[in-house]
Amino acid sequence: MRSLDELKKLKAKTQKEISTREKTGKPTIIVHMGTCGIANGAREVLNAALAELKERNLTDIHVTQTGCPGLCHLEPLVTISEPGKKPCVYGKVSVENMKRIILQHVVNGQPVTEWLVNLEK
Amino acid sequence: MEFYRSHVLICTGTGCTSSNSRALIDTLKKELVENGLEKEIQVIETGCFGFCNLGPIMVVYPEGVFYCRVSEADLREVVQEHFVKGRVVQRLLYHEPNSTVKTTEFDEIEFFKHQKRVALSNCGVIDPEKIEEYIARDGYFALAKVLHEMTPAQVIEEIKKSGLRGRGGGGFPTGMKWEFAAKAPGDQKYVVCNADEGDPGAFMDRSVLEGDPHAVLEAMAIAGYAIGANQGYIYVRAEYPIAVERLTKAIEQARKLGLLGKNIFGMGFDFDIGLRLGAGAFVCGEETALLTSVEGRRGEPRPRPPFPANKGLWEKPTIINNVETFANIPRIIRYGADWFASMGTEKSKGTKVFALAGKIKNTGLIEVPMGTTLRTIVYDIGGGILNDKEFKAVQIGGPSGGCIPAALLDTPIDYDNLIAAGAMMGSGGLIVMDNDTCMVDIARFFLEFTQDESCGKCPPCRIGTKRMLEILTRITEGKGKPEDIDNLEALAKTIKSSALCALGQTSPNPILSTLKYFRDEYEAHIHDKKCPAGVCQALLSYTIIEDKCRGCGLCARNCPVNAISGKVKEPYVIDREKCIKCGACMEKCKFGAIERK
Ligand SMILES: Cc1cc2nc3c(=O)[nH]c(=O)nc-3n(C[C@H](O)[C@H](O)[C@H](O)COP(=O)(O)O)c2cc1C
Numbered sequence: 001m002r003s004l005d006e007l008k009k010l011k012a013k014t015q016k017e018i019s020t021r022e023k024t025g026k027p028t029i030i031v032h033m034g035t036c037g038i039a040n041g042a043r044e045v046l047n048a049a050l051a052e053l054k055e056r057n058l059t060d061i062h063v064t065q066t067g068c069p070g071l072c073h074l075e076p077l078v079t080i081s082e083p084g085k086k087p088c089v090y091g092k093v094s095v096e097n098m099k100r101i102i103l104q105h106v107v108n109g110q111p112v113t114e115w116l117v118n119l120e121k
Numbered sequence: 122m123e124f125y126r127s128h129v130l131i132c133t134g135t136g137c138t139s140s141n142s143r144a145l146i147d148t149l150k151k152e153l154v155e156n157g158l159e160k161e162i163q164v165i166e167t168g169c170f171g172f173c174n175l176g177p178i179m180v181v182y183p184e185g186v187f188y189c190r191v192s193e194a195d196l197r198e199v200v201q202e203h204f205v206k207g208r209v210v211q212r213l214l215y216h217e218p219n220s221t222v223k224t225t226e227f228d229e230i231e232f233f234k235h236q237k238r239v240a241l242s243n244c245g246v247i248d249p250e251k252i253e254e255y256i257a258r259d260g261y262f263a264l265a266k267v268l269h270e271m272t273p274a275q276v277i278e279e280i281k282k283s284g285l286r287g288r289g290g291g292g293f294p295t296g297m298k299w300e301f302a303a304k305a306p307g308d309q310k311y312v313v314c315n316a317d318e319g320d321p322g323a324f325m326d327r328s329v330l331e332g333d334p335h336a337v338l339e340a341m342a343i344a345g346y347a348i349g350a351n352q353g354y355i356y357v358r359a360e361y362p363i364a365v366e367r368l369t370k371a372i373e374q375a376r377k378l379g380l381l382g383k384n385i386f387g388m389g390f391d392f393d394i395g396l397r398l399g400a401g402a403f404v405c406g407e408e409t410a411l412l413t414s415v416e417g418r419r420g421e422p423r424p425r426p427p428f429p430a431n432k433g434l435w436e437k438p439t440i441i442n443n444v445e446t447f448a449n450i451p452r453i454i455r456y457g458a459d460w461f462a463s464m465g466t467e468k469s470k471g472t473k474v475f476a477l478a479g480k481i482k483n484t485g486l487i488e489v490p491m492g493t494t495l496r497t498i499v500y501d502i503g504g505g506i507l508n509d510k511e512f513k514a515v516q517i518g519g520p521s522g523g524c525i526p527a528a529l530l531d532t533p534i535d536y537d538n539l540i541a542a543g544a545m546m547g548s549g550g551l552i553v554m555d556n557d558t559c560m561v562d563i564a565r566f567f568l569e570f571t572q573d574e575s576c577g578k579c580p581p582c583r584i585g586t587k588r589m590l591e592i593l594t595r596i597t598e599g600k601g602k603p604e605d606i607d608n609l610e611a612l613a614k615t616i617k618s619s620a621l622c623a624l625g626q627t628s629p630n631p632i633l634s635t636l637k638y639f640r641d642e643y644e645a646h647i648h649d650k651k652c653p654a655g656v657c658q659a660l661l662s663y664t665i666i667e668d669k670c671r672g673c674g675l676c677a678r679n680c681p682v683n684a685i686s687g688k689v690k691e692p693y694v695i696d697r698e699k700c701i702k703c704g705a706c707m708e709k710c711k712f713g714a715i716e717r718k
Contacts, residue, residue: 002379002387004265007256010378014257020128021182021246028183033207046126050161054124062183063126065207 016059025083027061027106032077034068041094042076048095049078052102061106074117080105091117125163127204128182132245134169134331135324135363137176141193145177148193152200162204168332170245171486172232175215180245185226188213218482218504232483235502237464239472240288240325240448241488244332249367252374255335261380263454264339267346268388276347277303280450282458284470289315289406289443290521290547291623292469292536298440301430302348305438310350312341313415313434313441316357316364317399317406320519321570322550325474326444328486330357330364333448334371338381338394340450345392348440353394356411358401368396403520403574407622408441410576421578422622443548445474465491469535473546479515479553480507492533495525499553510555514638518547520567520574521627523634524560543634545627559656560639561646565593567631571624582625585616589632599659601647606636651718658702661717667692669714676706676715 019026031037031046042065049063071077074091078098081087088111090101097115105111131137131146146164153159170178175189179199186209188199195213202208214223217231224230238244247254255261267276281296302310314337318326330337341353357365372394375381383391397415404410405420412434414420433439449471453461462470469491475498478484482504489498495515499505506512514524517534523544525532532538539545554563572586589612592605613629620626636643645651652660665676665685670692677685677693684700687693695706695715707715 002384004269004386007261007265007386010253011256011259011262014251014253017124018128018247018254018257020125021130026183031207033205035206038206047161050124050126059124064183067206067208 019059020062027080027082029061029063030079030081031065032068032075033065036068036072037075037077040075044095045076045078045093045098048098049102052099071117088116089118090115125161127162128165129162130165130167130180130245132170132176132178133166134328136169136173137178138363140176142177144193145191149196152196156200156205158204165248167247168244168249169328169486171241173485185228187215187226187230189215232502235497236488237472237490238488239452240329240445240474243336244328249332249334250370252335252378259455260335261339263451264342265386266454267343268386268390273303273347273349276343279458280453283453283461285449285453285461286469286536287443288445292546295442295446298430299344299347302438302440305431307438309437310348311434311437311439312344312350312353313439314341314355314444314447315406315408315411315441316355316444317411318358318548319403319406320548320550322478322552323476323519323548325476325486325549327361327364329444329448331367334367335375336448336451337444338371338375340447341394342381342392343450343454344440346390351391353392354397354415355394356397356399356415359398360401365396365398404576404624407624411441412439421576424621466533466535468537473549475549475551477503477551480555481553482507491535494531494533496530503553506555513554513556513558516552516554516563518545519550520570521545521623521630522547523630524563524638526638543637557654559652559654560635560642561593561597562656564631564635565597568593571628575624579621579625581616581619582628585612586628588612589629596643596646597657599650603647605647606643655717661702662697663695663700663702663707664716665693665695666714666716669712671712675709679705679709681705
């Protein structure tokens with residue numbers, strides 16, 4: 001370590017890796033993964049989300065999964081939860097849709113209204 | 122960089138390792154591979170969370186789900202349910218001792234809610250074997266800050282201003298100690314870390330070394346800069362193998378990144394650290410004995426002054442600080458003296474780690490702001506007394522400490538209040554006792570320890586502890602004499618004022634504090650030949666209550682010495698001459714017909 005800058009770089013690199021362990025108010029992509037969700041391709045959607053985040057180097061976003069909320073006919077379901085806002089639920093999410101949701105909603109803050117399934121659009 | 126959606130933290134501190142967390146990690150990794158999840162979910166080995174009686178502990182992020190007592194057999198379910206389907210495995214969640222409601226998240230648990238983690242802030246959060254994770258949580262930035270922005274005098278001023286006092290027992294102001302060493306003349310100076318941790322039951326230093334070793338290394342380098350030393354030593358007991366291993370790795374990693382060694386940050390400051398393993402004698406935790414032991418000689422204390430700050434290791438100016446003291450240093454530099462001084466009481470700033478043990482529901486390691494009351498610790502964090510029995514006292518401060526009775530439950534804990542109550546902070550061992558504890562027996566237990574650990578160099582300690590132990594043993598065996606209490610008090614006074622080191626000087630504390638608050642128990646043993654708590658064997662006798670005995674004969678069949686006789690369906694009788702007071706009959710009796718008094 002010959003300079004403070006080197007230390008800062010090392011910090012920045014690892015900080016992103018361990019940010020998953022911090023329960024700050026970060027936006028979270030929640031993939032619903034009940035049996036119905038998995039059967040309809042929720043796994044692929046989850047993997048697509050991870051790949052997209054990695055590609056765009058978006059480490060300030062959590063990805064978690066949860067169970068079936070009961071809307072089985074709309075699976076795979078994805079909820080985007082942001083601090084201080086009402087959660088948005090998307091239905092029949094495909095791998096391609098997931099990418100657009102990340103770009104338009106999570107990054108640019110514009111929910112993709114036509115795909116939303118919860119009532120408060 | 123790999124991006125994982127979930128991090129699974131498994132404790133590999135000494136507690137959870139002994140409940141087999143290593144095997145858990147291996148099995149979990151295998152399960153993840155079998156389910157194709159190894160690229161999504163990362164397994165991280167961390168230090169102690171503090172909730173040791175619930176081990177092995179596993180925390181899943183980003184949700185922060187807290188699983189306890191996880192076995193290998195549970196892992197398949199966790200992987201299938203939680204990692205694949207996102208359903209938390211309810212049965213492995215924690216529930217508060219006084220309720221059946223399960224708590225999902227880590228920071229909702231009462232045990233953690235009242236805590237304030239400073240010295241332990243990285244324990245259970247980072248992988249202690251990865252220096253990068255320490256750096257990611259601002260590690261080594263305090264060292265960078267002092268080297269770039271502060272003069273040694275400013276560093277000392279900051280530590281003084283923080284009000285930090287030694288966590289190793291004495292509570293001496295750390296900044297002042299550093300100032301003495303900085304001002305002491307000499308071209309060669311040393312920084313020593315006391316990681317001997319000899320108090321029975323205390324394990325906070327071990328947990329810091331296992332969970333956050335770099336914090337100690339960084340602090341020692343800061344101390345070196347402040348006093349003008351370029352060599353440090355950590356004296357750690359060989360009985361702490363995991364701590365030794367992690368320290369060794371940490372030192373290697375820091376050297377590799379140039380955070381230890383020559384010309385750190387290119388600022389012309391050199392500092393390196395060596396490990397010295399102790400054999401585990403209690404007296405070697407005393408600073409002068411420790412330094413003698415580091416020099417390679419028999420660990421015996423020597424008179425002070427001269428203090429180590431002037432004449433320490435190899436007669437050179439040396440500062441010696443405790444592990445927990447050091448763990449606070451980088452945080453004080455990073456967040457400022459005012460931040461640190463905003464926690465605690467007027468004369469005791471910051472937080473203190475306590476090892477919570479005894480007759481209490483939640484045992485483990487806790488860190489609370491100075492000034493927290495015993496009641497909060499025992500009832501809110503500790504969950505209350507085991508089996509909802511009555512609280513009697515806490516023994517605080519290890520063998521040099523004392524007992525604090527129920528009347529003082531609302532005393533804010535700090536250095537000065539504890540001394541005033543006849544105990545002391547010590548290293549922070551905190552043993553909770555219920556009404557089934559005999560206070561004379563407790564005093565005897567601690568005296569047995571100090572007498573055994575006395576190094577023998579000075580007569581007051583060598584002979585004095587022996588005599589006090591003899592008297593206490595006699596009292597618990599029902600052979601106490603009327604003059605015994607006076608003799609104990611006289612001996613205690615003499616030893617306090619004449620022993621060479623604090624081991625001897627504080628050895629009477631357990632006796633004096635129990636005499637202060639529970640004198641009637643001593644008197645009952647001596648005059649009435651009774652042990653009110655029903656602990657001292659020699660003073661007990663077992664009798665069968667005629668009215669309650671149904672004459673089933675179960676007691677007689679279970680008596681190992683055939684001391685019970687009688688006819689079936691008639692009350693049985695215990696022969697006091699033959700009875701060895703093992704209590705087997707009382708345990709077996711279904712009608713509560715056997716009485717111990
Ligand atoms: C018998 C005896 C045992 C001690 N054991 C320890 C110990 O295990 N760890 C420790 O840090 N200090 C121990 N001390 C206190 C040290 O002598 C010394 O005060 C301390 O290391 C100074 O560091 P601090 O100012 O950071 O507390 C012990 C003292 C005595 C008298």
